[in-house]
Amino acid sequence: MKTSLKDNLKKKPRDSAPPPLPVADLRKTILIVEDQAAIREMITEVLKSYNQFKIVGTAAEGQAAVELALRLRPDVLLLDVLMPGLSGIEVLRRLNKSIPRMRVVVFSAKQEPQIIRGLIQEGMHGFVNKNSSLSELRQALDKVSQGENWYNDTFSQTVREALAKPNSHADSMIELLTPREREITVLIARSHSSKEVASQLSISLKTSENHRANLMRKLGVHDVAGLVRFAVRHGLVDPSIDP
Amino acid sequence: MKTSLKDNLKKKPRDSAPPPLPVADLRKTILIVEDQAAIREMITEVLKSYNQFKIVGTAAEGQAAVELALRLRPDVLLLDVLMPGLSGIEVLRRLNKSIPRMRVVVFSAKQEPQIIRGLIQEGMHGFVNKNSSLSELRQALDKVSQGENWYNDTFSQTVREALAKPNSHADSMIELLTPREREITVLIARSHSSKEVASQLSISLKTSENHRANLMRKLGVHDVAGLVRFAVRHGLVDPSIDP
DNA sequence: AAGTATATGGGGTGTTTACCCTATTGACAT
DNA sequence: ATGTCAATAGGGTAAACACCCCATATACTT
Numbered sequence: 001m002k003t004s005l006k007d008n009l010k011k012k013p014r015d016s017a018p019p020p021l022p023v024a025d026l027r028k029t030i031l032i033v034e035d036q037a038a039i040r041e042m043i044t045e046v047l048k049s050y051n052q053f054k055i056v057g058t059a060a061e062g063q064a065a066v067e068l069a070l071r072l073r074p075d076v077l078l079l080d081v082l083m084p085g086l087s088g089i090e091v092l093r094r095l096n097k098s099i100p101r102m103r104v105v106v107f108s109a110k111q112e113p114q115i116i117r118g119l120i121q122e123g124m125h126g127f128v129n130k131n132s133s134l135s136e137l138r139q140a141l142d143k144v145s146q147g148e149n150w151y152n153d154t155f156s157q158t159v160r161e162a163l164a165k166p167n168s169h170a171d172s173m174i175e176l177l178t179p180r181e182r183e184i185t186v187l188i189a190r191s192h193s194s195k196e197v198a199s200q201l202s203i204s205l206k207t208s209e210n211h212r213a214n215l216m217r218k219l220g221v222h223d224v225a226g227l228v229r230f231a232v233r234h235g236l237v238d239p240s241i242d243p
Numbered sequence: 244m245k246t247s248l249k250d251n252l253k254k255k256p257r258d259s260a261p262p263p264l265p266v267a268d269l270r271k272t273i274l275i276v277e278d279q280a281a282i283r284e285m286i287t288e289v290l291k292s293y294n295q296f297k298i299v300g301t302a303a304e305g306q307a308a309v310e311l312a313l314r315l316r317p318d319v320l321l322l323d324v325l326m327p328g329l330s331g332i333e334v335l336r337r338l339n340k341s342i343p344r345m346r347v348v349v350f351s352a353k354q355e356p357q358i359i360r361g362l363i364q365e366g367m368h369g370f371v372n373k374n375s376s377l378s379e380l381r382q383a384l385d386k387v388s389q390g391e392n393w394y395n396d397t398f399s400q401t402v403r404e405a406l407a408k409p410n411s412h413a414d415s416m417i418e419l420l421t422p423r424e425r426e427i428t429v430l431i432a433r434s435h436s437s438k439e440v441a442s443q444l445s446i447s448l449k450t451s452e453n454h455r456a457n458l459m460r461k462l463g464v465h466d467v468a469g470l471v472r473f474a475v476r477h478g479l480v481d482p483s484i485d486p
Numbered sequence: 487a488a489g490t491a492t493a494t495g496g497g498g499t500g501t502t503t504a505c506c507c508t509a510t511t512g513a514c515a516t
Numbered sequence: 517a518t519g520t521c522a523a524t525a526g527g528g529t530a531a532a533c534a535c536c537c538c539a540t541a542t543a544c545t546t
Contacts, residue, residue, distance in 0.1 A: 213534070
């Protein structure tokens with residue numbers, strides 16, 4: 001966690017006329033979460049240039065994102081989905097609407113229907129694909145920060161498809177899991193054995209095995225392969241990031 | 244120091260004081276190749292703010308990149324690796340030596356030794372991981388455009404490793420597998436046990452197990468979870484279609 | 487106060503995996 | 517003809533997994 005929250009109240013002369021008085025900064029605050037440093041810094045630069053948000057923090061990874069969000073309570077959360085550690089969707093689950101005022105814009109390279117569905121459920125207000133124009137990102141941040149929702153066209157299409165499907169009851173399964181079980185699901189899908197899970201979470205091997213059995217029963221899967229596919233499908237793990 | 248470019252980004256009547264004379268633009272020309280539109284536009288914005296390069300073009304995909312490079316003959320090529328269609332390395336292969344003056348900086352999310360090796364062979368002069376700081380990108384562009392080479396630390400490490408290894412298995416790991424092994428990879432990733440694979444392929448359990456062990460050793464994975472992630476990553480199985 | 491959900495533990499059992507070893511056959515190449 | 521590789525098949529072992537049973541403590545709900 002860098003000290004990226006320096007207040008630049010100094011503000012350049014903007015419109016050259018009014019002398020900058022020590023007036024309250026009325027801009028919305030924003031927390032930027034993106035794992036790739038270069039991309040994160042570019043987002044930061046670009047948003048600075050927009051001069052519409054006060055960037056109160058950046059995070060490179062899910063756990064830090066949760067902590068920063070709880071501490072800084074930003075007006076807007078700009079969130080990547082695929083990250084090492086906690087995924088974007090897990091971040092939202094942890095925050096579980098504990099900051100009702102906070103508006104969430106997801107900025108993602110992928111848009112799988114099931115992930116979208118989960119994101120909506122966890123309180124996402126806007127979605128911008130990394131493949132869409134930068135102006136769309138700006139517009140989304142704009143609208144969402146003002147209380148509207150914003151989804152791009154292909155996304156709406158995806159949403160319609162996702163919501164049209166008569167809840168193939170595989171989609172809702174993830175909600176059957178407790179937070180602990182989701183946590184363990186992620187670890188298993190990242191190749192951790194029951195023993196490793198136990199030691200990482202400081203619980204006994206038997207508890208780890210019990211959680212494992214319970215979550216697999218809830219999800220209706222009977223082996224690791226099925227569990228990994230489920231986890232990928234729901235954005236809990238990113239197969240392109242090998243742990 | 245790191246925020247020295249903030250004033251440049253947005254609207255600019257250029258330096259406000261000196262009237263812009265029709266003087267030759269001596270800046271190096273650069274062609275930006277990156278598939279994700281938002282990222283591409285952010286790179287463009289940031290490079291504009293550096294005011295060090297004249298951005299002569301952008302491309303979202305390999306084929307267009309080749310054509311633009313041949314037509315515009317830029318001084319510098321900033322190239323993404325992972326793209327739909329032609330990959331970055333394929334772009335360099337097509338261009339091979341036809342623009343000897345052109346300097347190449349690769350900007351990539353991954354740095355697999357095998358890919359690195361190919362890129363060096365095809366005439367890359369600098370490499371910046373998307374995980375490294377934005378200042379590194381700037382520095383790399385700086386150095387490389389001036390005729391030097393530039394690689395970040397972890398990259399040099401990777402390069403040493405890549406070049407240390409005797410040739411042969413250069414291409415993506417999936418090509419290490421025999422057809423039979425790929426077939427079995429798919430079955431395992433679809434939750435079939437060794438026994439099921441054996442009966443489905445009409446081979447003995449032991450042969451099935453042997454294939455399994457061999458392909459896992461070739462791929463460098465040590466459990467089913469890793470294998471499934473690999474299979475998903477390479478499109479061998481679709482996690483959204485549960486078998 | 488009683489019920490439910492969650493997280494934490496344990497015992498036991500049969501199956502499967504991961505990895506070590508050897509060996510035979512056919513195909514294709516130098 | 518002599519290799520190397522792919523595919524086949526087997527022996528053995530320790531660990532991990534999948535699944536069944538059970539108990540306790542805490543917290544939240546009704």
